[in-house]
Amino acid sequence: MIANADALLKPLTIKGLTIRNRVMSTSHAPGYGRDGKPQERYQLYHAEKAKGGIGLTMFGGSSSVAPDSPAAPWNQISVADDAVIPFFRQFSDRVHGYGGKLMIQLTHMGRRTKWDTEHWLPTVSPSPRREPASRTIPKEIEEEDIARIVKSFAQAARRCKEGGLDGCEVSAAHGHLIDQFWSPSVNQRTDKYGGSLENRMRFGIEVLEAMRAEVGDDYVIGIRMSGDEMIADGLSQEDCVAIAAEYAKRGLVDFLNVLGGQARDHIAHAISLPNMSFPVAPFLFLPSAIKREVDVPVFHAQRVTDLATAARAVAEGHVDMVAMTRAHIADPHLVKKLSEGRADDIRQCVGAGYCIDRIYVGGDALCIQNAATGREATMPHDIRKADVRRRIVVIGAGPGGLEAARVCAERGHAVVLFEKGPQAGGQISIAAKAGWREAMSGITRWLVSQVTKLGVDLRFNTEATEAAVLAEKPDVVIVATGGTPFRGHAKGAEQFAVTTTDVLTGAVEPTGSVLLYDEMGQHNASSVAEQLAKRGCLVEIATHDRMVAEEVGTTNQPIHLRELYKLGVVMTPNMELIEIYPEGNRFVAALRNTMTDAEEERLVDRIVVDHGTLPVDGLYRGLKDASVNRGQIDPDALIRGEPQPYDLSSGYALYRIGDAVAGRNIHAAIYDALRLCKDI
């Protein structure tokens, strides 16, 4: 049991609402909304956390109260009309059935949204100042708009109450309309809504008073706000403490959900959603400072990925509730595991940001390591035992192979896992060697601890030959042999280029000047560039894309760019590597501008490339002909979530997963494994 666990497992009562413990999930927009409603997928996602013991789960990040803050852009929830109420009822029944409490976030996003979706209404803000992140120039809000929006908030609160939700919070964080009024960086009005802090607080007060008047004093309403905007012309920590104290003193809010920073541009966004390069709980001091000034409970979320940190935050009195939002995406059962004394079984969030990075490009939130999250209707978080015990051989202890072994062992099968190398992890082990990406190894650590505990026969330093596999007399063989780095098609590349993998594994230790050519736009090239520059190399990173790290999501890419700028790495987009040839003991790289076809040359000590991987499929091909299914996974059965339609009485079935099929990513490998193996 972790230290101070009892502090986390104490109930918290707010106005007669008793939350069973101090662990919560903050409102976010996982992209699961459909037609502006939280439907089955959305509900099951939160119900799973309630089932897993969470005290309070809040959904509907930035749920809109009015049509000029549209719900469409990130598949969000609209609370702007009564049609949402039946969905709320169904939702709250689901969560209450597991003993959890359910709240929503209500907001008007002001300028921080899009005008070119859904209703095509202009965005509004206290002053017509463009926000870099949302890219909109808002209309200066008029008093009539204010009155309308205040009323919308009140009506939205009524819908929450009628829908059986346990409460709601209004968002005044990340630059939404209320904090656009608060922040001098946005609000340059001269009327009663601008100027002094008192004036700037007015809109929020009107909103909360109207909500109170509508739903009564006993309904729980909180506010999400920043504890320090951390920009020169924004709200200082003193301003934020003053606002929190004033709102609490007026009895307008029943809790304060405090975070650090704001999100007006790329780097601010990345800082307010700290990734694995940050220490844990980097902004805990902000809610802590506010808690001293107010007598309502204080909540906080920001990279609290582990229960020990969460327990410390509560036990030391910094906060009353600790939000572990991404931690629940990785493991929705973490509270249950803690209270059952199985804290070691918790799949801990590594802070990869895969979930949130997908949202901001319009995708749905998925966990890099837990393929069941967000797929509760089809993918199990708890694996059921199989009716028939099979002998399963898995080859390759990368994420796909480990997950396959884990799921098969949970199913009750006898599992042998071959790993050629001395350790598990596959390409994760390589990625984790790069600076702040070290936390990636947490994915492997959990999987290895689980397969070990489940009694998988894990054979390190053992190459699986066809004979060795067949000697196990398997019913099912799963090839998860992963991929091998590809040097690309440039002339001379095969002979003269080294790969990012070579650098990370230490097979090559470049010195002097390095040209790093990237065709993937992923973490690999950026983190290798960072590492080489830190070792003293003069690095230029050239890419076929429009910018460096183009595929890396919004909470990670700014961190890469920040580090590359700080280290003086030269970033050259829109270039294609066409040829490499040696000159003396150095190399010449020929680059061609993808837009102009103009060619340039670089004379460097090393040329490092990243072209992703190609499958390692020799074993697969060797085993294919004798298998009952000729190595094929029936895609229809896979998608329907049914067992593969092969008769195992006459021989073994052979399946191939992860990068051994085609170079993709960790989530793909794990999802391949889970959805195949849950039915074996």
Next chain:
Amino acid sequence: MTGPVLLTTLFPGLVWAMAALALVQVWRRAALWRAGAAAPVAWLDGLAKLPRRYLVDVHHVVARDAYASRMHAVVAGGLLAASVLTALAILPPLAGSRIYWVLVALAFAVTAVGSFLVGARRYPEKQKRLSAGRFQILPFLLVAYAAGGTLTALLLALGGGGGVLAPLALLLAAAGGLGLAFEVRHGPMRHAAAGALHLVAHPRPGRFEGRPDTALQPLDLDAPRLGSEMPADFTWNRLLSYDACVSCGRCEIACPAFAAGQPLNPKRLIQDLVAGLSPAEPAYAGNPYPGGREAEGERGPLARLIGPDARIHPDTLWSCTTCRACVEECPMMIEHVDAVVSLRRHQTLERGALPEKAVGPVTDLRQAGEPGGRSLAARTDFAAGLDLPVLDGRDGVDVLLWLGEGAYDLRYGRTLRALVRLLRQANVDFAVLGAEERDTGDLARRLGDEATFQSLARANIATLARHRFGRIVTADPHALHALRNEYPAFGGHYTVMHHTAFLLELIRAGKLVPNRLEDVSVTYHDPCYLARYNGETEAPRAVLDAIGVSRREMGRSGRRAMCCGGGGGAPVSDVPGERRIPDLRMAQAAETGAGIVAVACPSCTAMLEGVPDRKAEIRDIAELLLQSVEAGR
């Protein structure tokens, strides 16, 4: 024919002389018992019940060691029969009957056989648990008396009696017999006299009536002296009971603290009480307190018994888990735990000398009604989200669920949650006291703080009087013992059930339908306060059988189970030893090969789960039952 006539007079005369000598020796010893405090004793009742207490209750304990049982039956039966028969030979018709002397010879011969059985336990190698010292002479005295007696009786049976053989035989018998009688004061034979008297004047006569007479006796807090500091503070029949100790060492083998190398040896403790009373007592010759401390200290009825420089070190007292294993094993029916608690009462109440680490919990218990100093309302925190019904003054309820101290423990909250869910599933009409439930005071009482215990008991009894409920169910055997057995002395009379018994009732009534958990092997660890203090060993096993697990028994189970180390305030006193008690117990559990150790007590759960590198899971019976009930869905 003067020879035989003289012999038929001298021989019975010897036995009469032995009896007289024994009586004198007992009398001299009894003078010491009189230093003790007065105690009410039902003499006539005790005397009438003596044969039954000896033949049934004592024999039941003795018989656990088959060899000792046979040995004792033969040697004691022979000795008594031979001596009584010989003594009766002062009657001329008997003295003149050769057949009678054959009978006497036979009785002595049986004694002789028994004497060799006694000797075989001590020579050539003494059994480890036995004391040496004067006990090593015992077989020789017995052999002398029995051989001399056999020979003498045989000579008389043959009509002889002249010659040199007869005086030699008689001399041999006299040497042995008078030696045995002399030993009644300080030697091995004291156990016979004191033991018989102890059975008559036993301070807990209830234990012979088939009920567990295990409640600590209330202390009059207005008395001029509280608890025992010196031998004279014990009641006289307690002093007598310690003299009954035969130094057999069965308590020592059963004692968990002794096994863990903590400085407690129950035999030595009783012998120290004996030696503390009398400066003339010969030196102790058994195994020492672990750690090897040998302090003489003062002696005499008014000598201080406890102290770093006294006979008994305070750590010895605080090592006791009050598990009653020693009491359960004692063939002389000595009440070791009463002695420990009486001594602790003086340390705590008169000297304020609680162990350092126990001061906090006991102070919190006194001031906050809870040994962790936590708010009473927080006792139901474990059930947040379960909508636990709280009893209010108006509505009655069938079952009052007494949560106990375990409710504050994270691990144990799981057990209570399982229990609550089971009660819900069985549609039991139940409620808890909520913030009104105070600790039962068990910890304070075992640590000798009778004042805190009594104030908590009175407060809880007053609270319970305000509510209407059918019976109390609790998962905590310590709470169960206090509520069921100790509160009646303060006017609180309740029907109290352990959760395992109640769950069994629900299963038998069809209100809970377990599914069989095949492939699960379980060994059940009996809580001391349930098995030994309350004699309940069957219900938990019956629940496990209803679940269908493969049940395995540890070498020590039921009323003879070994303690987990969690009772009597031992975890807060925390006296260091060479090993930890729960580690020893888990090693015993591991010998069964069971994957799960089933428990039925919050202390056992905490102690056993705290064992490092544990191979087996620790699961309360309620948790296993819930798993089984839910397995069907």
